[in-house]
Amino acid sequence: MSDHDHIPHEARDRQETLDAIRETGQPFPPSEEFELHAGDSRTLWGDALRRMLKNKLAVAAVVWLLLMVMLAVSADLWVPQTFGSPTKIDTTTIVKQRLIPPSMGHPFGTDDLGRDIFARVIYGARISLAVGILATAISIVIGLIMGALSGYYGGLIDAGIMRLADVFFAFPYILFVVALIAVLGKGFINVFIAIGILGWASIARVFRSSILSVKENDYVDAARALGASDLRIMARHIMPNAVAPIIVYSTMSIGGAILTEAALSFLGMGVQPPTPAWGLMLNDAQNFMETAPWMMIWPGLAILTTVLAFVLLGDGLRDALDVKMKD
Amino acid sequence: MTMLLEVDDLRMYFHTRDGIVKAVDGVSFTLDRGQTLGVVGESGSGKSVTAMTIMQLIPMPPGKVESGRVLFKGADMLEMSEDQVRKLRGNRIAMIFQDPMTSLNPVYRIGQQIGESLRLHKGMDRKAAAARAVELLTLVGIPHSDERTKDYPHQFSGGMRQRAMIAMALACDPDILIADEPTTALDVTIQAQIIELMTELQKRTGSAIIMITHDLGVVADIADKVLVMYAGKPVEYGVKDDVYYRPLHPYTWGLLDSLPRHDVNEKTALCPIQGQPPSLINVPSGCAFHPRCPYATSKCRSEVPALRDIGGEHFAACHYAGDPGFERGVIECAGVGA
Numbered sequence: 250m251s252d253h254d255h256i257p258h259e260a261r262d263r264q265e266t267l268d269a270i271r272e273t274g275q276p277f278p279p280s281e282e283f284e285l286h287a288g289d290s291r292t293l294w295g296d297a298l299r300r301m302l303k304n305k306l307a308v309a310a311v312v313w314l315l316l317m318v319m320l321a322v323s324a325d326l327w328v329p330q331t332f333g334s335p336t337k338i339d340t341t342t343i344v345k346q347r348l349i350p351p352s353m354g355h356p357f358g359t360d361d362l363g364r365d366i367f368a369r370v371i372y373g374a375r376i377s378l379a380v381g382i383l384a385t386a387i388s389i390v391i392g393l394i395m396g397a398l399s400g401y402y403g404g405l406i407d408a409g410i411m412r413l414a415d416v417f418f419a420f421p422y423i424l425f426v427v428a429l430i431a432v433l434g435k436g437f438i439n440v441f442i443a444i445g446i447l448g449w450a451s452i453a454r455v456f457r458s459s460i461l462s463v464k465e466n467d468y469v470d471a472a473r474a475l476g477a478s479d480l481r482i483m484a485r486h487i488m489p490n491a492v493a494p495i496i497v498y499s500t501m502s503i504g505g506a507i508l509t510e511a512a513l514s515f516l517g518m519g520v521q522p523p524t525p526a527w528g529l530m531l532n533d534a535q536n537f538m539e540t541a542p543w544m545m546i547w548p549g550l551a552i553l554t555t556v557l558a559f560v561l562l563g564d565g566l567r568d569a570l571d572v573k574m575k576d
Numbered sequence: 577m578t579m580l581l582e583v584d585d586l587r588m589y590f591h592t593r594d595g596i597v598k599a600v601d602g603v604s605f606t607l608d609r610g611q612t613l614g615v616v617g618e619s620g621s622g623k624s625v626t627a628m629t630i631m632q633l634i635p636m637p638p639g640k641v642e643s644g645r646v647l648f649k650g651a652d653m654l655e656m657s658e659d660q661v662r663k664l665r666g667n668r669i670a671m672i673f674q675d676p677m678t679s680l681n682p683v684y685r686i687g688q689q690i691g692e693s694l695r696l697h698k699g700m701d702r703k704a705a706a707a708r709a710v711e712l713l714t715l716v717g718i719p720h721s722d723e724r725t726k727d728y729p730h731q732f733s734g735g736m737r738q739r740a741m742i743a744m745a746l747a748c749d750p751d752i753l754i755a756d757e758p759t760t761a762l763d764v765t766i767q768a769q770i771i772e773l774m775t776e777l778q779k780r781t782g783s784a785i786i787m788i789t790h791d792l793g794v795v796a797d798i799a800d801k802v803l804v805m806y807a808g809k810p811v812e813y814g815v816k817d818d819v820y821y822r823p824l825h826p827y828t829w830g831l832l833d834s835l836p837r838h839d840v841n842e843k844t845a846l847c848p849i850q851g852q853p854p855s856l857i858n859v860p861s862g863c864a865f866h867p868r869c870p871y872a873t874s875k876c877r878s879e880v881p882a883l884r885d886i887g888g889e890h891f892a893a894c895h896y897a898g899d900p901g902f903e904r905g906v907i908e909c910a911g912v913g914a
Contacts, residue, residue, distance in 0.1 A: 467679040473633055474673075475666035475693045475744070489683045 300569040307565020310558040317555060321374040328372070332365035335372040336523040339363060348541045358543040360533060366543065369525035370551050376526045377555060380441045381507040385499050387445025388506075392452025393495065399453060400460030400491075401483055411457070414450035422447065426509060430518045440519045444506050455498050459491040466490070493570040497563050504559030511552050527552050578650040580784055581607040581630075581752055586644035588622075588629045591637060597856045599625040601808040602883070603644075605801070607752065612778065612785040614795030614816070616831065617805035618853045623788045624674075626805070627754045630786075631671055632661050649751075667697040670745035674757040676737035680729035686713070686740050687725025693747045712743040716773060735766035739773065746777060753778075754786045759794060771797055792835050796820060804828050807854050807864035810883055814890035824892035826869045829904040863894070871896065 301307055328335070332355065339346065346363030349355050357366035399410040417425075426443050433439040463469070464487060472486045513519035514528030522529060527548040534545035588600040600622045607613050615623045628634050630646050632653065646653040648669070653661060665671075670693075673679040680689060690712055691705030700708065706725065713721035716739040729737060738758060745753055755774065759767035775798050778785055789795055795802055795816070802819040804812040804827065812825040823829055830849035851868040854860055863881050866872040875895055883891050886898040896902040 467673050467675055468681040470633060471671070471673055471679045471741075471744075472681070472692075473665070474631055474671040476662045476664070476696050477666075477692070478662065481696075486681055490681070 297569040301565055304565040304568060306561045307569075310561040310565065313554060313558045314562065317374050317558075318378060320371050321378060324368075324371045324375065328368045332368040335364060335368040335525045337364075338523070348537065348544075350541070351543055357547045358541065360530070360544050361537060361541070366530075366547050369530060370527070370547050372525040373527045373530060373548060373551065374555070376437065376520055376524065377507045377510060377552070380437070380444065380510040381503040381559070384441040384444035384448065384506040384510075385503045387442065388448030388452050388502065389495070389499055391446070391449035393456055395449060396453035396456030397460060397483060397488075400457040400464065401479075401487065407457070410453065414453055417447065417450040423509070423512060426513060427516070427518055430513065435518060435521055437520050437524070440510055440513055441506075444509050448502060448506065452495065452498060452502070455494050456491065459494045460487055463487050463490045494567075496570065497567040500566055501560050501563035504556040504563075507552065507556055507559070579606045579647070580609050580611075580649060582645070582647040583626075583630065584645045584647070586626065586629060586646065587642040588625055588634060588639055589642050590639050592857075595857045598808050598859065599639075599856060600629055603803070603805070603810050604883075605803050605810075605813060607784050607786065607801075609751070609784055610778070610782045611800045612787060612798050614799030614802045615786060615788045615805060616790065616792055616795055616802060618790055620807075620853050620856065621805040622808035622856075623790075623805055624756050625808075627671065627756055627786065627788055631665060631669065631754065633671075663697070666693040666745075666750075667748045668750055669752045669754065670748065670750040672738075672741050672745045672753065672755040672758045675761045676734055676741050677761065679741055680732075680737055682729055684728075685725065686727050686729065686732065689729075690725070690740065690744045690747055693744065697748050708747070709743070712747055713740065715746070715777070716740070716743045717769075734762050735769065738762060738766075738770055742770070742773065742777070746781065746783075749781060750783055752784045752786065754788070756788045757790070758787075759791075760789070767794070774798065792820075792831055804831070807859055808856055809864060809893060810891070811865065811893045812891065813883070814888075818888070818890045822890070823904060824886055824890065824897040825865075825894045826871050826904075827865050830868075832904075871902070 333339075343363040346359055347361050349359040351358045355365050355367065357370060359365055360369070395410050395414070399407045425447055429443040429446065430439055433443060469482060469486055472482050477486070510519055510526070511528035511531070514526040515532045516528075517532065520526040520529060530548035531545060531552075534541070534548070537544050583606070584604050586600055586603045587598070590597040590599055603622070603626050605613060615626065617623050625634065629639075629641065630653070641654055644654070648664065653664065656664075680686070687706050687709040690709035691700070691702070694700045694705040694708055695702070709725050710722045713725055718724055718736060718739055724732075724736075729740075732740060738761075742758075753774075758774070759770050762770060771794060774785065774787075777783075778798075785798070787795060787799060799816045802812075802814065802816050803810055804819065804825065806827050812819060812823065812828045819828060820832070823832060827849070833847040834849055836846060849868055854864055854867070860867050860877075862878045863869070863872070863876045866876040869876065873895075879895065881893045881895045883893040884897075885891050892898070
């Protein structure tokens with residue numbers, strides 16, 4: 250009942266406004282609404298950054314990751330000079346230098362071959378970060394293309410791509426990577442190619458679903474009504490609104506790729522010795538778990554903190570990029 | 577001279593798993609330069625689909641044009657290639673959508689969005705398009721337009737967004753402006769402003785308007801001709817004064833009776849049309865309106881009435897339209913208590 254009560258008033262209000270407009274000859278009375286947000290020129294990304302900075306854990310993760318990257322990039326300049334080569338085994342001093350517990354000269358201690366563990370962890374960060382980022386980049390490129398085709402065109406293309414993704418999901422992940430490495434051969438490049446190729450399916454799925462929801466928005470129809478082509482609609486109108494989940498997911502999957510690389514190296518399928526990689530270092534540490542626990546603790550902590558940082562960063566990005574999150 | 581737009585026996589059917597949905601079933605109308613056509617009907621009567629079919633924005637499948645022609649300046653748009661149609665969209669024929677809150681892309685500045693069709697169709701560069709966007713925003717009555725083009729949609733209120741949508745639609749000086757319930761999502765005072773703005777701009781630019789609405793009050797203000805639709809079919813079509821003051825179809829009578837009036841004491845109860853619009857999968861036999869029509873006879877239940885000229889370009893799809901004695905009476909109104 251009450252639904253209908255106000256209708257006559259509404260009709261009258263409209264008529265009165267129209268009459269007023271016609272009488273005064275002032276078609277567009279400057280109303281308060283125009284001043285409502287004047288001067289408030291925040292951007293979407295600006296808002297996102299502000300929300301991000303409020304999330305202490307995410308900020309800590311960013312700081313930690315930046316520190317890691319800086320250490321890894323600048324390693325050649327200071328690490329070998331201060332702590333010795335991360336790879337070279339000096340047979341003349343090995344007996345004196347091996348298995349030294351953490352101390353002033355070797356803050357993380359040394360391993361069974363007399364190499365400084367701090368130096369190896371820093372150089373290991375290069376491998377881990379590179380594999381994590383490159384592998385995820387490969388996944389993103391394949392995943393975005395597949396997801397975009399799938400979500401935008403639908404129908405048979407969608408069915409085909411999604412069934413292919415299902416096939417990828419059906420294999421036990423680590424076994425699939427191991428099998429791929431077995432075919433491609435061991436080594437750094439093949440590791441990230443293998444991880445990258447296997448990662449596309451989940452990105453494609455996330456992107457597809459996000460496109461499916463963005464596609465339904467009126468502004469996509471509006472763009473088509475403006476005469477925009479399929480490609481333009483896809484690239485300019487759907488993509489920018491659909492990438493937020495991908496940014497979040499990719500950040501987290503960098504952590505996943507780092508874990509996989511560590512697991513592969515641990516199994517001896519990844520980076521080959523003497524190249525320092527965290528997984529490899531853990532493998533080396535197995536026999537010395539009781540006598541020299543520092544051999545295991547430092548690379549383990551490195552993996553833990555790095556993966557955690559990526560996950561926390563992803564979490565922070567998810568909140569920051571969500572327009573509905575009000576602060 | 578050929579008509580600006582001539583729609584002839586347009587039929588758009590959707591082939592769904594549950595059956596064929598005849599969303600647009602034999603719609604015809606003509607629109608000349610500078611004219612305004614009001615398309616009126618309840619939700620699901622096929623108004624929007626008609627507009628989307630003209631613009632060819634319906635995904636096919638499931639949609640399929642079963643028959644008909646859409647002649648734009650004499651050329652059949654349904655026969656054109658996708659590229660040719662795209663050159664018309666937003667350029668010669670522009671569309672304003674119902675909900676301004678969702679019809680603007682949240683990641684682009686207002687100015688960029690207004691400029692998009694200029695860059696697409698007029699080959700303007702970024703700078704020229706931006707300058708024109710400022711002019712257009714001024715034209716639709718937004719103050720400080722040089723500043724406001726740099727805003728994002730979420731910084732605009734609903735009424736301002738609809739103004740921005742109108743600016744977008746007008747950017748290329750279209751011959752036809754299709755407005756799909758442009759005021760439904762706005763409150764009444766803003767509605768009035770938007771309607772006034774559109775009539776004002778029409779006078780200035782001379783474009784024809786197809787105004788889709790379920791509100792006869794909106795159409796009364798601006799339309800030259802009115803097309804009333806029910807269940808995908810046209811039921812009455814004619815010049816505005818005929819449809820308003822000499823309505824022929826019981827459905828139009830019902831629509832007019834259910835209209836709140838500002839000149840009558842507000843305590844008068846509204847008189848809605850009883851029942852619900854039919855599902856388009858299961859359209860009633862005969863005249864689709866017969867279950868809700870207080871005048872329905874057995875003929876109405878069995879025979880589909882054709883849209884026929886009752887006289888003077890005034891069409892109605894009712895067996896009894898124009899019969900002497902078949903007049904809009906005071907039906908006993910179940911009413912809605914005030």
